Amino acid sequence: MAFSSGRVPGALVAAGAARAGYALLRAEPPGGAARWERKNHAGRTVDLHGGLAAAAGVALAAAVTRGLPGRTRTAAVLATVAATACGAYDDQAGSADERGLGAHLRALADGRVTSGAVKLLGIGAAGLAAGALIGRRPVDAVLAGVVIAGSAHLVNLLDVAPGRAAKAVLAAGAPGLLRGGPAGALAAAPVAAAAAVLADDLGERTMLGDAGAHALGAALGVSIVTANGRTGRALHAAVLVALAAVGDKVSHSDALWTAPGIRAVDAWGRLPR
Structure with a gap:
């Protein structure tokens, strides 16, 4: 089965699959409901x-939407599926005592492989493999x-308050919707999937978790790579590395998330404390 090229078909597939997947998982949680519940x-x-449902919607949209070059399609599916798998592993095996990039790197330096390190290395390797499919020269592959x-790491950093990460995906992906061709179709999938679960995220019935946040971010990253040449990719890479270096401030900074304007958008739709 395939769908006509463009942003709208991809968005419909992503949103529809996300909603259907969410309903199915709630009705029949693999391994029982307790395995997938968090405070x-x-x-x-x-x-x-x-x-998980949003990630499945994005992967399905990338797989079946027409108009994507073969290597780009493969890169999008690879990045999304790998990010989902690595994130789901950390959701299940991760420890609250070891959070943040620095903690996982220190553990590696001590000879311990945490679930977060598995996620870091796995998504990094998948990103490079996907980048190699899109940019054939080594420098382009590395930047991609x-x-x-x-992008996967940044969206996950923001998944610390209801709806925050999903809203970030909507905001970051919106400019890509103005583009035609593969870049527009690739941007539409994570935006639509995030929108499909936003109300339940804000209503504190569900959360993206590492699996969903990393998947949406990775898919968004593929759309950014597809839309930009080497200079644009280098600029995005520099910003993302800088944000990763100050990850805790991005996640929890009171100065950032209580600033006028940002606070109103961030709090919109949430349940009262």
């Missing part, structure tokens, strides 16, 4: 189904890999 910042019980993995 959020407010102490409410939420599930991880929204993130940094953008894909860096």
